[in-house]
Amino acid sequence: MSEYQDLLASAVSEALRLGVDFADFRLERTRFTIIEKRDESTSISSGNDYGVAVRVFLNGAMGFAFTTRISRESIISALKKAYAMARGSRGDLPKPVLMDPAEDYYEAPVKKSIIDVPVDLKVNDILEFDKMLAQNQLVKSRTIRYVERVEERYYASTEERYLAEKRELAYMYASVFGSKEGVRASAHIVKGTTKGYVLWEKYPLDKTANELLNRLEVQLRAKSPKPGNFPVVIAPEALGVFVHEAFGHLAEADLVASGSVLRDKRGKQVASELVTIVDDPTIDDGFGTLKYDDEGVRTAKAVIVEKGIHKDIMTDRIHAALFNVDPTGNGRAESFRYAPLVRMRNTVMLPGDHSLDELLREIKFGYYIVSTAGGQTNLDGSFQVGIEEAYEIVNGEIGEPVRNLSIAGNTLETLFNIDAVGKDFQLFYGRCGKGQLVYVSDGGPHVRVRKITVGGR
Known part of the structure; x- marks a missing residue:
């Protein structure tokens, strides 16, 4: 945390020199992977997204700017843009509630880190899940979207608050469209966890596929309601x-x-x-x-x-x-x-x-x-x-x-x-x-x- 804290502390000092009522800085780094399966097509994307958000409050107005470069020069540049925006605006916002100085780093616990699991294993899990859906003759179209994120957030403010938090997140959305005897219907499910790569331990592949397929089958044999x-x-x-x-x-x-x-x-x-x-x-x-x-x-x-x-x-x-x-x-x-x-x-x-x-x-x-x-x-x-x-x-x-x-x-x-x-x-x-x-x-x-x-x- 010390590298980012020093960088953000320098920006806080510059904000105080400008005479703001309040300013804060939010530095984020997110590592992500997205696996999509749409019928017979499979796509994989992954990367890192990072940048810094700056807010400035001055005389009842707020200015906001961000930068996608993590350097002192780019953060100070964003600060000056936010400051100029606030200074040039008329506003009636109340001054944000202020907090005491604090310093903390928190890492949310995981059972099996996303980072430690190879992407090909994750792809194989999605393909296996898709295979279970495709085998059902009622299914005419299917979509699976798996997203995982490792999020790191570093926060600093003119209150001398220096905070950091890290967490992992996995999310799966799946939907199917089907038809039977002229009746058409769709169904979807969403599953998630913040415990790392344990999605399929928490929601076994076969049980999850059966849950989704059952929803579709129920809709295809359902009748209209009484109003x-x-x-x-x-x-x-x-x-x-x-x-x-x-x-x-x-x-x-x-x-x-x-x-x-x-x-x-x-x-x-x-x-x-x-x-x-x-x-x-x-x-x-x-x-x-x-x-x-x-x-x-x-x-x-x-x-x-x-x-x-x-x-x-x-x-x-x-x-x-x-x-x-x-x-x-x-x-x-x-x-x-x-x-x-x-x-x-x-x-x-x-x-x-x-x-x-x-x-x-x-x-x-x-x-x-x-x-x-x-x-x-x-x-x-x-x-x-x-x-x-x-x-x-x-x-x-x-x-x-x-x-x-x-x-x-x-x-x-x-x-x-x-x-x-x-x-x-x-x-x-x-x-x-x-x-x-x-x-x-x-x-x-x-x-x-x-x-x-x-x-x-």
Whole structure:
């Protein structure tokens, strides 16, 4: 760390000489490999991406610049560009919340480092997985994308904070398209880990292939749903998407400031007393598990809802100052090419004390929702979500599959309608887009919702 610390310390000294209100520097090095298999075509790419991001705050304005060269001259040049941008702008930003001086280096533990595994072995694993998919006669097209990253981040600020963090990340997205007797359908899965090259130990190849193929086969024999208002049981994967998309974004401080439905709701009941939702950067093996965010803030759990009561919002330094709260360490950027935004990390609903059988037992007719296929949420809390895998619930038991189902409603109303929460828990992986892509996790238990609007799509 000393080489980079000396380099960044020199840039900090120059920023102080310029008389900024606050400045920080984020040096990143990322080693990546991407393996893609699209039907009969295979491609491999790998490399290193590195650079330095610079932010300057001066008189209520922010300037941002970056450089792809790691040298004192290029960093100072970027600093001067950011300074000139801030000095030449009129702004009403609050001064970012400041931290105490600190120095720390953290390396997230791994079981088997990505670096130690030859790329040809990784390619063979992907080809073996693809072979399992291709052997199914229902599959007409298939796509597999495997991404691995070794990320190193070095942070320095005019507060004399010098921090560094290293982690590994592996991510696999696979989708299949198929047809049978004139019916066409698609299915997808996403798997991930931060423990190194252990993806196929965590998710065995045959089990993962069978999971994806089963989703496709279910869709090809499924029937259309009955439209109307029905009770539903939501499985952990679909619940995670709902918690992230339909609720989590509403609790990001920049969107709260823009008028999300959670504005002025702090301390008020916004959900059933059975509901507790947190954004937790300490969950084991989560894509949002980080010790520090991209603003050099020590990450902390944000308890968004506790037993139905809205407690915290997710903040970066700027919005923490705006709302007069402590920053939660939710300032994240896609890379050094971007300034941090308020972003989620691991956003989950905590489990309750019911079994799945207990959730199903009281439903005479409803739907069991397993996985989603995209959707839309608005600041007023209204949402519509397409469902990829779902089943009827008939007399307390899971029945026939349905396809082309969608659910719609209001987020807070839906949370109020949760009347039972399962005791299980699962974590899932993905990337969230908000002008920038960042890796996140979401999840939770099974839950039962008294009623929700179900339709076709």
